[in-house]
Amino acid sequence: NAGVTQTPKFQVLKTGQSMTLQCAQDMNHEYMSWYRQDPGMGLRLIHYSVGAGITDQGEVPNGYNVSRSTTEDFPLRLLSAAPSQTSVYFCASSYDGAQETQYFGPGTRLLVL
Amino acid sequence: AQTVTQSQPEMSVQEAETVTLSCTYDTSESDYYLFWYKQPPSRQMILVIRQEAYKQQNATENRFSVNFQKAAKSFSLKISDSQLGDAAMYFCAYSNSGYALNFGKGTSLLVTP
Numbered sequence: 001n002a003g004v005t006q007t008p009k010f011q012v013l014k015t016g017q018s019m020t021l022q023c024a025q026d027m028n029h030e031y032m033s034w035y036r037q038d039p040g041m042g043l044r045l046i047h048y049s050v051g052a053g054i055t056d057q058g059e060v061p062n063g064y065n066v067s068r069s070t071t072e073d074f075p076l077r078l079l080s081a082a083p084s085q086t087s088v089y090f091c092a093s094s095y096d097g098a099q100e101t102q103y104f105g106p107g108t109r110l111l112v113l
Numbered sequence: 114a115q116t117v118t119q120s121q122p123e124m125s126v127q128e129a130e131t132v133t134l135s136c137t138y139d140t141s142e143s144d145y146y147l148f149w150y151k152q153p154p155s156r157q158m159i160l161v162i163r164q165e166a167y168k169q170q171n172a173t174e175n176r177f178s179v180n181f182q183k184a185a186k187s188f189s190l191k192i193s194d195s196q197l198g199d200a201a202m203y204f205c206a207y208s209n210s211g212y213a214l215n216f217g218k219g220t221s222l223l224v225t226p
Contacts, residue, residue, distance in 0.1 A: 033214070042117075042204060042216040043158075050212070058213060090158060097211030099146045104158035 006105035023091030032074040119217035136205030145209035
């Protein structure tokens with residue numbers, strides 16, 4: 001099993017550009033989530049999904065969109081990147097929800113100029 | 114959102130010694146889950162230990178154990194026989210809904226030979 005994979009590992013964007021951060025898991029997990037990690041801030045929840053076709057907002061959803069068309073994939077879209085979105089992004093999954101052990105991807109480092 | 118507080122931004126321990134990392138949380142719920150996650154320099158988030166609030170017995174995983182004080186809303190992590198590989202950022206996290214995991218800001222642990 002590959003576990004949770006994220007692409008790309010690192011990306012530089014210009015302000016106003018759009019991009020999609022990819023996340024996939026091969027463990028048949030129902031719950032998937034996206035976090036951003038900023039220095040001194042811990043991890044903050046952006047969006048989560050409890051199953052295919054079901055998504056909801058977390059603590060810091062503004063500027064981000066998600067969809068969940070399959071159990072395996074949970075992409076995060078930045079429609080118009082801003083310097084405030086410079087961060088490290090983590091995708092995580094678990095069998096049944098946030099109360100379970102989360103399996104994290106390796107992270108995507110995003111720099112918005 | 115529930116608040117998770119880690120009051121020690123940095124801690125240091127000598128190899129083979131014991132160190133305790135502090136975590137407090139704020140909640141009005143009686144049933145919830147608490148976690149400690151480790152983030153080494155590789156940035157990969159790894160579960161250290163998980164505690165279910167309805168279980169009075171403190172969770173242990175090899176050299177890692179917790180002191181869970183439900184009334185005081187305290188959840189400290191004790192690392193015994195510290196090793197160089199324990200050097201990392203440690204995050205305390207809370208979940209009660211199955212939908213969201215709330216993280217503290219982290220404690221950076223330095224292990225000295």
